[in-house]
Amino acid sequence: MSLGKTVDNGGEPLTILQDISFSVMPGETVAIVGASGSGKSTLLGLLAGLDSPTAGEIRLDGVALASLDEDERARQRGRLLGFVFQNFQLLPSLNALENAMLPLELAGVERASSIAADWLARVGLGHRLKHYPKHLSGGEQQRVALARAFAPNPRLVLADEPTGNLDAATGQQVIELMFDLNARQGTTLLLVTHDEAIAARCGRTLRIQSGRLDD
Numbered sequence: 191m192s193l194g195k196t197v198d199n200g201g202e203p204l205t206i207l208q209d210i211s212f213s214v215m216p217g218e219t220v221a222i223v224g225a226s227g228s229g230k231s232t233l234l235g236l237l238a239g240l241d242s243p244t245a246g247e248i249r250l251d252g253v254a255l256a257s258l259d260e261d262e263r264a265r266q267r268g269r270l271l272g273f274v275f276q277n278f279q280l281l282p283s284l285n286a287l288e289n290a291m292l293p294l295e296l297a298g299v300e301r302a303s304s305i306a307a308d309w310l311a312r313v314g315l316g317h318r319l320k321h322y323p324k325h326l327s328g329g330e331q332q333r334v335a336l337a338r339a340f341a342p343n344p345r346l347v348l349a350d351e352p353t354g355n356l357d358a359a360t361g362q363q364v365i366e367l368m369f370d371l372n373a374r375q376g377t378t379l380l381l382v383t384h385d386e387a388i389a390a391r392c393g394r395t396l397r398i399q400s401g402r403l404d405d
Contacts, residue, residue: 194245195232206232207401210246216345219372219379221389224398230382233398234350237380238271239263251345268297272339272347272377274368276354278331280323280338286310286330287319290337297342309337313367329360333367340371346378353385365391 193210196203207229214220224230235241237248239255248255251270255263272293273279280289287303290310294302310316313333323331332352339347352368353361365388372379381392389395397404 192246193233193236193243193248195229195236195241196244205401207236207243207398208245209402210398212396212403214346214378214380216378217376218394219369219392220381221392221395222380222382222398223384223386223389223395224404226384228398229401230398231350234348234380234382238273238348239267268293268342270345272342272344274332274335274339274347274349274352276351278323278328278335278355280331280334282323285320285322286315286326286334289323289334290341293338293342299342306337306341309341310334312371313337327360328356329364332356332364336364336368336371340375340377343375344377346380347372349379349381349383351382351384353383353388 193207194205195207196205198204210233222230222233232241236243239248239250242256250266253266255266258266281292284292287306287310290306291302294305299305307316307319310319313336315330315333315337318326318330326334349368353364356364369391379392381388383389
């Protein structure tokens with residue numbers, strides 16, 4: 191059954207997504223593009239199990255997310271997924287190292303600190319481990335977010351407009367780094383973007399228009 195999402199809009203149903211159906215194979219890089227408000231970010235949230243569809247089914251690594259309770263979905267996310275957000279989503283009370291360590295610690299990974307430090311070094315922030323987000327530039331914060339996403343060695347990385355809050359030059363550096371890390375790790379990448387040049391770097395592009403996949 192095709193994926194759909196409808197919400198209550200002041201007593202009236204508002205359809206955000208409908209008739210969405212696609213598969214992503216291991217190692218693929220897939221861009222999801224569309225105008226603002228077309229449903230791209232909603233789709234990404236559904237795929238991550240952060241929200242539930244009102245129609246259809248999402249299977250992640252062969253498991254139907256609807257068959258899992260909230261705690262099980264959280265464990266599935268921790269085991270399989272890495273996230274990169276437009277607004278970085280770093281915890282302000284944690285320094286760069288602690289932010290990068292967070293998914294490792296939640297998963298009970300040993301040597302979380304040294305693994306996170308190694309990943310921060312890979313993204314060029316080995317000298318900024320103890321700096322808090324407020325003392326990092328936007329580009330540096332997104333590099334911390336990249337280290338946090340890739341450190342647990344996820345099967346799939348979901349990126350939602352990862353350059354949206356960066357200037358063009360910094361955004362280009364971040365994208366180059368993200369694609370390089372992804373290629374080195376052999377990760378599957380699902381990337382929401384409005385930038386056609388970034389989308390063109392992916393192996394496949396899905397276009398959403400008014401909540402539907404545009405064939």
